[in-house]
Amino acid sequence: MSTAPSRVIETTIGLEIHVELATSSKMFCGCEVAFAGEPNTRTCPVCLGLPGSLPVVNERALEHTIRIARALNCDVASHSFFARKNYFYPDMPKNYQISQYERPLGAGGVLEITGDFPTRRVGITRVHLEEDTGGSLHVGGSGRIADSEYSLEDFNRAGTPLVEIVTEPDIKSADEARAFVTELRAIVEALGVSDVRMEEGSLRVDANISVRNAGETEHGAKVEVKNMNSIRSVGRALEYEEGRQRAALVSGDMPVQETRHFDEKAGTTSPMRTKEYAFDYRYFPDPDLVPFEPSDTWIASIERAMPELPVHKRSRLAEQYGLRPADIGILTTSTAIAEWFEEAASAYDGPAQKVANWIIADLFGLCNEAGIPLTECKIAPRQLAGLVRLVDSGSISGKQAKQVLGGMFATGDDAALIAEKEGLEQLSDAGELSSVVDEVIAENPDAADKVRAGQMNTVGFLVGRVMRKTKGQANPKLVTDLLTQKLAP
Amino acid sequence: MDIDSGTVDYVARLARLALSDEEREQMRAELSDILEHAGRIRALDLDGVEPTSHPVRLLNVARPDEVRPSLSQEEALACAPAAENGRFKVPRIIEEA
Ligand SMILES: [Zn+2]
Numbered sequence: 001m002s003t004a005p006s007r008v009i010e011t012t013i014g015l016e017i018h019v020e021l022a023t024s025s026k027m028f029c030g031c032e033v034a035f036a037g038e039p040n041t042r043t044c045p046v047c048l049g050l051p052g053s054l055p056v057v058n059e060r061a062l063e064h065t066i067r068i069a070r071a072l073n074c075d076v077a078s079h080s081f082f083a084r085k086n087y088f089y090p091d092m093p094k095n096y097q098i099s100q101y102e103r104p105l106g107a108g109g110v111l112e113i114t115g116d117f118p119t120r121r122v123g124i125t126r127v128h129l130e131e132d133t134g135g136s137l138h139v140g141g142s143g144r145i146a147d148s149e150y151s152l153e154d155f156n157r158a159g160t161p162l163v164e165i166v167t168e169p170d171i172k173s174a175d176e177a178r179a180f181v182t183e184l185r186a187i188v189e190a191l192g193v194s195d196v197r198m199e200e201g202s203l204r205v206d207a208n209i210s211v212r213n214a215g216e217t218e219h220g221a222k223v224e225v226k227n228m229n230s231i232r233s234v235g236r237a238l239e240y241e242e243g244r245q246r247a248a249l250v251s252g253d254m255p256v257q258e259t260r261h262f263d264e265k266a267g268t269t270s271p272m273r274t275k276e277y278a279f280d281y282r283y284f285p286d287p288d289l290v291p292f293e294p295s296d297t298w299i300a301s302i303e304r305a306m307p308e309l310p311v312h313k314r315s316r317l318a319e320q321y322g323l324r325p326a327d328i329g330i331l332t333t334s335t336a337i338a339e340w341f342e343e344a345a346s347a348y349d350g351p352a353q354k355v356a357n358w359i360i361a362d363l364f365g366l367c368n369e370a371g372i373p374l375t376e377c378k379i380a381p382r383q384l385a386g387l388v389r390l391v392d393s394g395s396i397s398g399k400q401a402k403q404v405l406g407g408m409f410a411t412g413d414d415a416a417l418i419a420e421k422e423g424l425e426q427l428s429d430a431g432e433l434s435s436v437v438d439e440v441i442a443e444n445p446d447a448a449d450k451v452r453a454g455q456m457n458t459v460g461f462l463v464g465r466v467m468r469k470t471k472g473q474a475n476p477k478l479v480t481d482l483l484t485q486k487l488a489p
Numbered sequence: 490m491d492i493d494s495g496t497v498d499y500v501a502r503l504a505r506l507a508l509s510d511e512e513r514e515q516m517r518a519e520l521s522d523i524l525e526h527a528g529r530i531r532a533l534d535l536d537g538v539e540p541t542s543h544p545v546r547l548l549n550v551a552r553p554d555e556v557r558p559s560l561s562q563e564e565a566l567a568c569a570p571a572a573e574n575g576r577f578k579v580p581r582i583i584e585e586a
Contacts, residue, residue, distance in 0.1 A: 081543065148582075
């Protein structure tokens with residue numbers, strides 16, 4: 001008996017990621033870098049491309065780019081320069097974008113990603129610096145370019161420093177792509193060079209994805225997927241696209257090379273109208289900007305000032321706090337969360353895992369419901385530590401603590417104050433509880449006898465009676481202790 | 490090396506230039522001269538010689554990351570052929586034929 005070998009299809013993904021740098025001023029002029037605001041109030045002759053104006057490089061943007069390049073294990077070019085990428089589009093007033101072509105600032109890097117797949121080393125082809133475009137508003141028709149009557153341009157964003165990161169086609173699934181973007185985002189955030197808000201466009205992801213039968217050496221037709229505005233959409237869009245292409249390959253209806261737009265609502269991709277011919281950008285060195293040769297000492301000083309990268313933070317958290325690996329992954333998705341955790345853990349003497357549990361299992365849920373990040377919630381890290389201590393001391397039960405946490409989240413008050421206000425303090429006074437325990441023993445002589453005879457599973461029944469009598473306010477551990485003491489054989 | 494008028498037309502289209510027949514012929518001749526010069530350089534043995542990106546030997550010119558005053562919205566839009574709601578108004582964006 002023989003079965004046909006099942007068909008193995010491989011997915012190949014390469015990413016192109018744009019990161020807007022959080023400098024104070026633009027890439028080539030002194031206009032302020034900011035989000036939103038009145039249109040065309042942050043422009044000057046340089047970023048409007050007026051004749052006779054001359055660009056000058058923002059030194060911090062170079063520094064930030066070198067930081068990103070080094071964090072991605074790239075070599076920093078000893079000689080680098082800017083080029084003009086020529087094309088016409090109304091959101092780009094100069095009719096060329098200042099970018100880098102032959103000599104990117106960083107190249108030949110690698111980033112290791114982990115998850116529910118074998119550890120993957122993703123090659124970083126290049127890290128280069130360029131300028132962002134302005135923003136268009138299409139007026140008339142449905143508001144899309146195709147049937148609009150005219151467009152309105154705002155150049156506030158034009159000239160914002162933008163870093164482009166291009167990976168090798170080393171990513172093998174939507175899951176890995178999601179993990180890559182998550183890790184890259186965490187790195188860039190840790191470096192403090194961008195606010196990496198995908199929904200505001202300061203981190204943008206495009207992907208090239210293709211499928212092929214295992215064993216083939218040529219890649220399948222490359223499909224470019226655009227409009228993935230969150231890490232979640234990166235996963236959803238690529239999962240959809242992976243499935244679509246696999247089905248096409250199996251049915252013999254081969255995928256074609258095209259650009260597809262991800263529809264967030266539908267969770268599907270659809271073809272975008274694109275030009276038939278390849279762009280001819282006529283790159284040439286920008287004569288207005290001189291080449292750049294970073295000295296080794298400068299690069300070394302940038303490296304020395306690098307903050308702890310997520311990969312190092314993870315191993316330190318594992319060693320220092322003994323947290324579960326999965327929890328470490330969650331707590332290090334952003335520097336701010338990791339800092340919050342560490343502050344809470346340092347205010348608590350017991351095992352830090354307990355603090356982590358409260359953050360991950362409870363506090364995140366409250367934050368999500370309220371739609372705010374952890375750092376903006378009213379609870380201070382030391383207050384969470386206070387809550388955990390309150391549970392440890394037996395003043396409140398774990399169940400009550402969840403209620404107290406809700407109160408803390410709403411008011412920002414300390415755990416003890418909320419527990420007191422809401423009358424949630426456990427009866428932990430042995431003297432007070434002792435009499436209730438005596439009453440319960442007297443009321444349940446059979447059960448008491450069983451315990452005296454060594455049937456310890458009956459203790460639970462008696463504890464339950466005490467809890468009922470105290471309306472759930474007794475400290476169960478203390479009650480158990482009292483019962484076993486009093487009913488010792 | 491000679492450039493044909495088809496190449497001149499292609500480059501002119503990329504640069505959005507409308508050339509008269511006379512201008513096209515002038516460009517063709519001038520561009521051919523430039524390429525001829527490039528051809529002479531290409532004929533040399535230049536293995537291991539870095540292409541020159543900039544003729545002036547000047548390096549590492551940068552400015553500190555400091556905000557300077559921008560133009561006002563009125564100033565920015567002063568030269569705009571058309572404006573609306575503080576934005577530059579441009580014709581409908583169409584695909585290249
Ligand atoms: Zn400017």
